[in-house]
Amino acid sequence: MLPEIRGLNEECGVFGVWGHPDAAKITYYGLHSLQHRGQEGAGIVVTDREKLRIHKGMGLVNDVFKEEDLNRLTGDGAIGHVRYTTAGSSDFINCQPLQFNSQTGSIAVAHNGNLVNANATKRQLEHQGSIFQTTSDTEVIAHLIKKSGYPDLKDSIRSALTMVKGAYAFAFLVEDKMIVALDPHGIRPLSIGKMGEGYVVSSETCAFDIVGAEYIRDVLPGELVTISDKGIEAETFSPASQESICSMEYVYFARPDSNIGNINVHAARKNLGRVLAKESPVEADVVTGVPDSSISAAIGFAEQTGIPYELGLIKNRYVGRTFIQPSQELREQGVKMKLSAVRGVVEGKRVVMIDDSIVRGTTSTRIVKMLKEAGALEVHVRISSPPIVNPCFYGIDTSTKGELIASVASVEEMREEMGADSLMYLSVDGLMEGVGREKVNDHCGQCLACFTGEYPTEIYPETDHPYDKVIGGK
Structure with a gap:
């Protein structure tokens, strides 16, 4: 008898809105269209330009959000997340977006992917005095941002991104802007759309059709994109490596009505x-x-x-x-x-x-x-x-x-x-x-590691440290 083994599941989907008066409700519909990417938890953080408000919970989008919840999330900027748990805890505390508050302001983060050096980075940060509240590797990025010491948020995020390895499509939200970033290999998808005078970002383009947005372009590997009242500002935080988008997005994960890499x-x-x-x-x-x-x-x-x-x-x-x-x-x-x-x-x-x-x-x-x-x-x-x-x-x-x-x-x-x-x-x-x-330079532009064993990044070995029992767990 062959062994009983778990099925295949993806971890999460990210959606964001900037410059729309009903940002939370638009995000709610966007998360509905990404529900196939995660069914264990959902959350939305919204900004009214003065402070961030959050609502999240365990379960499907429909279960987590009621009309009164969305009515309380007032503002014209928002990020949202649907989550699937891997080896990490499926507790409420790990539900995203994660929001962090400090004397200098608040920041929320939503993440699709997995940071392969998260465990080693957590140990280093703990030695420096950090105290982690979740078992999610996503929390690492918030600590790195805060410890960077740069007065400008973009500089802090850019510095933090150079210290993490693996696959990531990040959406950050602060009071006056939304920032998104994609890892240098572009392993996970992330796209930008236009909705009236505002903008949306999504793990899949199918969400644009649901909310009535027009696709503009994909976020490029190694790119940091700031979306604010000034419009879109894009810069490269890391030289793009060989693009290696996950092959399973085409085979299984993405919805058939999405475009991945055009x-x-x-x-x-x-x-x-x-x-x-x-x-x-x-x-x-x-x-x-x-x-x-x-x-x-x-x-x-x-x-x-x-x-x-x-x-x-x-x-x-x-x-x-x-x-x-x-x-x-x-x-x-x-x-x-x-x-x-x-x-x-x-x-x-x-x-x-x-x-x-x-x-x-x-x-x-x-x-x-x-x-x-x-x-x-x-x-x-x-x-x-x-x-x-x-x-x-x-x-x-x-x-x-x-x-x-x-x-x-x-x-x-x-x-x-x-x-x-x-x-x-x-x-x-x-x-x-x-x-x-x-193909570019004989590279097919896809990650084939699960079939060939050829990984686009270095894979950090596990140790006996408790954090290393959690691979991802967003």
Whole structure:
């Protein structure tokens, strides 16, 4: 029996508004559109030009914010955050944005990504007298800003950013401005839009469509952007390294209606499906995708092969993610409550089941079983990404190889365990071809570390220090 391993989850989404009288409400709708990036907590900080106000809590955006909460958040500037917890605590205290107050003013920060040197930096700051209130690596940046000694905020933030390593898309809010920054590799996405006379920033461009903003441009790797009543001021705080945007944004995390690096996610996933069909053809009667992130790839696979695409699997939209499963029998039933096989589509058919990735393998096993119980003669599994065999240290909750089924089992062992008639993955070259990012100096512009083990930054080893038990945890 293969080991039970957690599924794949991203950590968070960031959204910000400047120069709109209903900044908090605009941020609320923006966070709704980013809810897929984090479901454990949400928060908004707003400025009325005199002070910052905050409201945050555990749960979905809809649960955390009521109309009376938004009415109290008055001001024309705001930043917001949706959070997914990895190995860190999911306590309220770690919920973002984090707000810090001092005699010289207040600052709020929201962060998407993971600082790989946070633990060593925390130890150093503690030796210098800092006292940390959270287990979030994001708090490190606030201490570094305060300790920089520069009278100008931008200089303080610039100094702090040069001392942290890893993946980060930061949004900072003070009384009179919003500042955003992206790490020198651009591992996490961050974009700027225009909304009337104001501006918005978001982890994904899909949020611009929701709030009626017009996309302007992406924040560039190593760039610090200040948005205030003066407009937009951009500068480079660090020379841009080779751009290495996370490949899993295209494969799984981002919404299909987002553009990441000027590439539409839905189009990229369809291309991944087409390339997968070329690399791993199969004789079958229908193609179906695992809702929701695999649908685009399944359509591409079907178009390339000429095999009809059908809705062989239906997602139940009303099953909460906190569904209680008190027994093994009910845990086994859980996947059926979230997904249902359409017997009229798959019965008596040879089915190609497209999924975007396999992390633990248990869900795939249950879906294959479900399809066969619904009468499928054969189930051929095709994965629109390469095997995930290396941990991610940049904001995805896979921090050890032991959590990754492809690192401990062969493809044939996985196929046999899940009961599939065949199992094939997309190649790394196929992934690059499907996404279609332009190569610069033979670099594809994507982080492929979870597939290849080639990390764009130095990875700092863990020690026995308590902080090192927390990888990320925003």
